[in-house]
Amino acid sequence: MTTTKISSSELKKLADSYDLPILEALGFDSITPKGIQQKCIIHGGDNPAAFSFDRRRMCWSCFTHGCHKKYGNDIIGLIRAVKNFGYNDCVDWILQIVNNPEINAGYTPEEKVFTSNPPNKILDESILENLEADFSSISDRSFSEKTLFHFQSGVPKNKVKMQHNRLMIPIRNEGGQLVGFTGRSVYEKSDRTGGYHPEWANAEGNFTAIFSKWRHYPKGLNKSGELYNFHEAKRWAERLGFLIVVEGPFDAWRLWEFGVKNCVASFGCSLSKDQFDKIKKHNFKCIALAFDSDLAGKSGFEKADSIFKDRISVEKLILPDNKDPGDLKTEDYNMFIKPQLSVLRRRYEYKDNNHNG
16 A cells, blocks of 8 residues: 555646556557547447547546446546556556656656647538528427527438438637537437437447437537637627626527527536637626536536636526526516626626617
8 A cells, every 4th residue: 555645636636747658558549639539448348439538628438338427537537447446556556657767758747738729620601501490309499480590500401420310500610600510419318228319329328429419510529619609799798798608509599589699608517728718818807607507507617616716707697496598488587587687787897888788
């Protein structure tokens, strides 16, 4: 057993700094600057995309069996999962890697410098012509025709790969250029398979990731580098003094229907560094987070507040119990959200601007 005294935070920082030799020592060989995508070596299986390790965020996921949930999704959890180690064994093993000059030959932690991902590629606008206005899969949400037309979504006419089973929502960069799509399955979750397709996903769950509720296109799209609707929302946010951030496109659509134009979606219950850097370039006084009312949404707010509060004011919009922004009815908005937005406008709106956005 180790006699070295080291805290869990210090150990994680050390492991993060030496991630490349650690990953190699764990048996991974196809390691790129961005990370790893392969079969999961913890539970086995033959899905070539089941396991992912993100070297920028220093976290891993097993999309088919959720192995990261058992061990923890940081690099310490990965070591525990692969080596079947307890904490003290992890300390010993990591220190052996760090202090072994043969393993670390030619590597120093200073070399591990990651810059922002390159910008997403610009797509041809003609792709949108392949979308037809079929919104039957979200008819229960009762979005207006004006909203559906404004956000240019639709189901592909041509049955291209998996996309024809999805409502495709265009993603544009800050300049308004088309860079990709997020696709919502037109099916609801299968009780039998856990996938969002009633027939094709098998009982073993090998296609759960393929038939997930949401998928992003094209392959390699850096969704954490974009903010949905930012190209339009930024000018409203500049006038009002604050930007609202929700999780998904449907949340942004609903608030847009209520006349809230200074709203973007982060494609999840967190803000990435790239997304925050885009926000910080503008003269906003505040970001107001309206993440979902579940535990993940609450955790996402707490994380963003702790990371960004020293650089910009961070506010939380309180939602009705068990409702997400996309579920709000007019009475919910008038009772809960509208009063909070009025407070934020009085607090942050630029005094030399009388725009009523």
